[in-house]
Amino acid sequence: MATTLISDMPETATKEKIRLPGLSRAQISKHLEAIGIEPKKLKMRTSQIFQWIYNFGVSDFEQMTNVAKPLKAKLAEHFTLQRPEIVERQVSVDGTRKYLVRMAPGIEVESVFIPDVSKTGALCVSSQVGCTLTCKFCHTGTQRLVRNLTAQEIILQVMMTRDDLGEWPTTQENRKLTNIVFMGMGEPLYNTDEVAKAIDIMADETGMAIGRRRVTVSTSGVVPEIAKIGERSNAMLAISLHAANDKLREQIMPINKKYPLKELMEACRNYPGLSNARRITFEYVMLKGVNDSPKHARELINLLRGIPAKVNLIPFNPWPGSNYECSDWETIERFGVIVNKAGFASPIRTPRGRDILAACGQLKSESEKMRASEKRKMEKDGLAQP
Numbered sequence: 106m107a108t109t110l111i112s113d114m115p116e117t118a119t120k121e122k123i124r125l126p127g128l129s130r131a132q133i134s135k136h137l138e139a140i141g142i143e144p145k146k147l148k149m150r151t152s153q154i155f156q157w158i159y160n161f162g163v164s165d166f167e168q169m170t171n172v173a174k175p176l177k178a179k180l181a182e183h184f185t186l187q188r189p190e191i192v193e194r195q196v197s198v199d200g201t202r203k204y205l206v207r208m209a210p211g212i213e214v215e216s217v218f219i220p221d222v223s224k225t226g227a228l229c230v231s232s233q234v235g236c237t238l239t240c241k242f243c244h245t246g247t248q249r250l251v252r253n254l255t256a257q258e259i260i261l262q263v264m265m266t267r268d269d270l271g272e273w274p275t276t277q278e279n280r281k282l283t284n285i286v287f288m289g290m291g292e293p294l295y296n297t298d299e300v301a302k303a304i305d306i307m308a309d310e311t312g313m314a315i316g317r318r319r320v321t322v323s324t325s326g327v328v329p330e331i332a333k334i335g336e337r338s339n340a341m342l343a344i345s346l347h348a349a350n351d352k353l354r355e356q357i358m359p360i361n362k363k364y365p366l367k368e369l370m371e372a373c374r375n376y377p378g379l380s381n382a383r384r385i386t387f388e389y390v391m392l393k394g395v396n397d398s399p400k401h402a403r404e405l406i407n408l409l410r411g412i413p414a415k416v417n418l419i420p421f422n423p424w425p426g427s428n429y430e431c432s433d434w435e436t437i438e439r440f441g442v443i444v445n446k447a448g449f450a451s452p453i454r455t456p457r458g459r460d461i462l463a464a465c466g467q468l469k470s471e472s473e474k475m476r477a478s479e480k481r482k483m484e485k486d487g488l489a490q491p
């Protein structure tokens with residue numbers, strides 16, 4: 106009688122290894138326990154491996170020089186340190202980098218790294234694939250929600266950018282990736298738990314050590330989640346305001362019907378840790394003839410009165426099929442002066458990466474393009490119906 110060894114069975118041979126990068130300390134510990142690390146060494150081993158992953162950014166167990174050979178082999182047998190595939194990487198003339206990463210089949214995510222003229226740089230991460238909210242000026246808003254990203258998938262965006270910039274280990278001087286903004290695809294406060302978990306991982310001092318004050322969560326105004334993210338993560342808050350009266354805000358941001366301005370402002374006033382040193386950023390996209398008059402500016406000042414706030418004026422970034430135009434430069438400046446005179450900093454955000462559709466609100470098309478091409482490939486391979 107022929108016998109089949111378990112190890113010969115195809116499912117065993119192709120069994121997927123667990124990816125460790127992007128996992129929390131507790132998750133790593135659980136996986137180490139499951140492969141038989143002795144309880145009394147578990148904490149030490151977890152810290153060691155956590156540090157190799159997040160401080161040194163290693164992608165091969167061989168690089169873990171303080172781990173004995175047999176353990177390295179065991180780790181490699183069960184786990185992987187590999188990153189997901191970068192489907193597309195584009196670099197703008199202004200140095201902005203956009204990545205399209207395939208986290209899982211059909212789950213493609215965009216992140217944008219924006220180097221500053223100074224020594225800093227921000228990575229704009231996605232929290233969802235697509236978005237359920239349909240803000241009229243936003244490209245992502247035209248893409249249906251595919252799913253929420255996990256904390257691991259959020260962290261992988263940061264790690265892969267560090268890989269690309271060559272910014273390991275964390276202690277390296279003059280790193281450019283200093284800040285994280287949740288301003289990519291999706292609404293982070295419809296995925297609060299995973300976003301908070303991701304912030305815990307990126308802020309860990311023994312790992313990537315990205316301080317919580319350097320992390321900004323941007324929301325279109327999911328009121329009940331605002332206090333929660335503040336308490337859970339201690340991150341900075343940005344509100345996509347874009348209009349200072351309910352009637353107009355409802356027109357361009359349907360979420361305002363559910364959570365009108367009065368409730369939104371109340372949640373802002375109560376944001377944990379709010380102070381003059383920790384102000385809320387209010388984002389205001391400049392839409393020609395829609396929300397950009399001096400009257401609108403005065404409305405905005407009245408709304409923000411008493412809140413430690415700064416206003417970010419964002420020139421509207423067009424995308425294929427968008428129905429708005431960007432306000433004229435003089436109009437934006439005039440608006441900024443009014444807001445500034447009332448005591449609120451009101452910088453105009455320079456559009457970055459427009460040539461590669463990487464600027465605010467432009468994220469989406471590449472994913473769709475890739476999905477279409479992937480679909481064609483699947484059709485060719487007989488895996489999908491044309």
Ligand code: SAH
Nearest residue numbers: 243288291292323324325345388422465466
């Ligand atoms: N969903 C979150 C975070 C992602 S959007 C939120 O809405 O806050 C990041 C920022 O880009 C938001 O302030 C959003 O309003 C703005 N934005 C969206 N579309 C834009 C466009 N076409 N031009 C400029 N800014 C845009």
Ligand code: SF4
Nearest residue numbers: 236238240243246325
């Ligand atoms: Fe979603 Fe934010 Fe775009 Fe609105 S602006 S559709 S909340 S990603």
